[in-house]
Amino acid sequence: MAVPAIRISSVTKQYGRLQALGGVSLEIAQGEFFGLLGPNGAGKTTLISALAGLVRADGGTLEVMGHDVVSDYRNARRSLGVVPQELVFDPFFTVRELLRIQSGYFGMRHNDDWIDEILASLDLTTKASSNMRSLSGGMKRRVLVAQALVHRPPVIVLDEPTAGVDVELRQGLWQFVRKLNTDGHTIVLTTHYLEEAETLCGRIAMLKGGKVVALDTTQNLLNRFATHSLRVRVTNRAVALELGGRAVEGNWVEFAFEAFADVEQLLARLREGHADVTEMALGEPDLERVFIEVMHRD
Amino acid sequence: MTERQQRIEAGRDAPWVGFRTLLYKEVLRFWKVAFQTVMAPVLNAVLFLLIFSHVLDRHVTVYGDIAYTTFLVPGLVMMSLLQNAFANSSSSLIQSKITGNIIFVLLPPLSYREFYAAYVIASILRGLFVGLGVLLISVPFVEFHMAHPLWVLTFAVLGGAILSSLGVIAGIWADKFDQLAAFQNFLIMPLTMLSGVFYSIHSLPPLWQDVSHANPFFFMIDGFRYGFFGQSDVSPWLSLGVVSGCFVLLATLTLAMLARGYKLRA
8 A cells, every 4th residue: 555645643733822733643645635724723834834844743743755754854855845825035046046946955956957847837937037036926926836846746735825816826826736636746735715625625634723623525525514505585584584594685595405305395484484486596515614614513 | 776776866865965055055145245245344344454554553563563454454354254154144044034935945855964064154155255355455555474374264264163153043043133133233243342353462451351361252363363473362272272162062052953943943
């Protein structure tokens, strides 16, 4: 059986009185597109930082491609590329200089062919000789992705890569990341855009208060937690609200239901209450609902 | 072929590449702004030289018959070297911490020893460039020869290494630029100025001579000056012992901080 891309076992981290990670355990298989979700302060960035060696865990172990991040840190770090959340850059250098330097840090010389390939893939070729200071925010974000890929890591972590990024760049970035995943790279993504996570990630872990509160395939999470919704426009809103509906806007009321058989009963009861339905729309379960349900469960 | 051999073939794992790259980056960082990091300190030292030599050269001699300006030059060279070695590592680290790009040095598989060595050697090099600049620009003003060039080089490198290590400590410790400025203004600057750059401690009252002996910067400058004149306030061997001891102490402290990940890997 192949070594997991990431293995996290009972990892704890305390900052003063704050428990940032309270015994997190999870495994991510090679080739997965994995989502790490949670509200602010849930411990996502701490977990990623511990994985990357930027933070030292108080307890537990973390491995990347079978390499312990402490005792075998050189191989663990070679196996990992991290795209940080913040738009950070070194203002002294051009894009190409930065990528050459980053290659060198990872022990790689004569890496220009691969650098050219990454620059082309990220549409940065024309900016190769530009100083980082002169680039737009979107371009800087692409350079961060390039820096994470420069040593050809099998595992790539993207920590909220699309925060504050325009739609066009976001689409381009996801297309590129999908291609990396198709090529065999393991992708770990943290994001607040749940729609993105739902579309991209095959499996998802949700963190709350430094603990994993949900871990399953995206489809299972949707099936397990989320209910369908029915939105109706009615002639008598008061009746619909009495039946457990949620006011939306105008005469629209939303009902949540688990089985489609419930819809028929609901419509019958509305008719009985003389609340005629003039329009209606069915809503599929989505990750946002799952997320809200999971976060409010305990 | 093993996985490791394949990596070596592909250019990865070539010995010291990570360390050499970090060293290259640190040198390139100050070299790209050499007008500010090398030329400006040289100009400062020349101003000191012009003013002090104009005021004091005809009135003061040191070690019997050495003209004051001739005496002053090695002190200025060493002072500039030390201050710039400190400035290099400390400013590089605090800038990287504050802008967040320190992450690019922390993510790769560099050991804390490689990290230390790269920052310290780059800072010594900047100190040596500045020191050499001050020395060359002083040539039209003074006549001297180096009595013991090896002593000059030894104290230049050791002094630079001490201040570079202090710079690494300060750069890691400080969270804000004003904390770093405090370190520089309240520790480095007084210790440098009161170390005998501008005078021989034999011209001081006995109490202040004793106080000077508690200042390690005095031994760096006195030992360095011995290399030029073959004369010094204390034995160069004593200076070498004190300076070497200080370097070992600071290197150990800095390496321990880096090994623990103090303020870098929280």
